[in-house]
Structure formats: C-alpha cells, structure tokens
Amino acid sequence: SYEVTQPPSVSVSPGQTASIACSGDKLGDRYVCWYQQKPGQSPVLVIHQDTKRPSGIPERFSGSNSGNTATLTISGTQAMDEADYYCQAWDSSTAVFGGGTKLTVL
C-alpha cells in the first residue's frame, strides 16, 4: 500500500520560515493536502490541491509538490502556528495520511 512520510518534528523561531516535508513514491503525480491540528481540536485544512489555500487561511501558508516530495511552507511563522501538521494523498480511491509533524515555535 502507498505510504507518505513526514519528519516527527520541526522547530522554527518566530518570524522565520518553517518547511515541513512529505515524501512518497512519485508523490508529485498526486494531489497533496495539508491539515493543521491543535491540541484538543479537530484538524483544519490549510492547503489543498498541492498549492491552494482555502478561504480564511493566512497567506503565510503555502504548498508545493514535485518529484517525490511535497512541502508545506509557513512564512513569518507565528506562535499560533505551533501545532501538528499532517499531509494527505490519495491512491486508488483510498487516502493515506503522513504520520504528522509537530511544529514547535521556539
């Protein structure tokens, strides 16, 4: 079955750029989306179709996807961005999530 892999943790200083990778075989051939989840809350969609931001998501969130890696980038990271982030891709009508990345804003 298809798998996607994320680093368990990423740290960033406030105001700096955070990048979270999601890796999978020929991932660039599939659409990837990203979710943000804060403790005790339901996930929130922050990027879909590789690069698109849903309404209400700040412009500092952006995405890319090419080759075997998709990347979520948060520019000018704020303390409120500290959360778990999950990538998701689809394979033959079934979805797969990455293991999640804990973003710490130091």
Next chain:
Amino acid sequence: QVQLVQSGAEVKKPGASVKVSCKASGYTFTSYDISWVRQATGQGLEWMGWMNPNSGNTAYAQKFQGRVTMTRDSSKSTVYMELRSLRSEDTAVYYCARGHDSSGAVDYWGQGTLVTVPS
C-alpha cells in the same frame, strides 16, 4: 454555515459493535462525500473510508475491510459509521469530515466521537 455534528462518546466491550452518526447541515447533503478518520490518543490521523451520500458508494481502507460499514439516511442528512468486532486498539476519537473537492481533501470536520474499548 456548514456543520457536522457527531453522536456522543461510547464505551463498548471487546467484540461489540459501535455505530457513530454524523449529521450534516448548512449545505446540500448529497453534493459532498463524507470521510471517516480516527485518531488514537497521542497518535496521528488514520483514514478509514468514505461514502458518497448521493449514490451510496463507499470505499474502505484495507485495514478495515470486512469490519466497517458506512451508510446514510438522506431524510436525516446523516451518515453512519459502524465498526464491528471492537478491540482495545480501536479506542480512539472518530471524526467525520466533508469532502472539499475532487482532489480528496476534506474541509469541514465534526467535533469527534470518543470510542473507548477497555482491555
């Protein structure tokens, strides 16, 4: 406004079944797929399957094949997820979520339903 409201927490014995409901409002029920995702405490998200409320078509993750069934009652704008032969490893928060577009992303999520299966 779009809302997905799930049924309340459940405690089940090993071997039993649980049926979680997800009531949709604020949009045309039959126009968007519904996915089910679960999350054990301190763990990541795990996709279980999806249903097209219009056609009734479903697709389940291989891990849950034969143990899960997703159904709907269009008159109540409600989707159901039944998981059978419960074991302690099924203890988790179960979420329903609405499909956003054809890419498979989901945009609106329910509040989650905690299902506890004591060991």
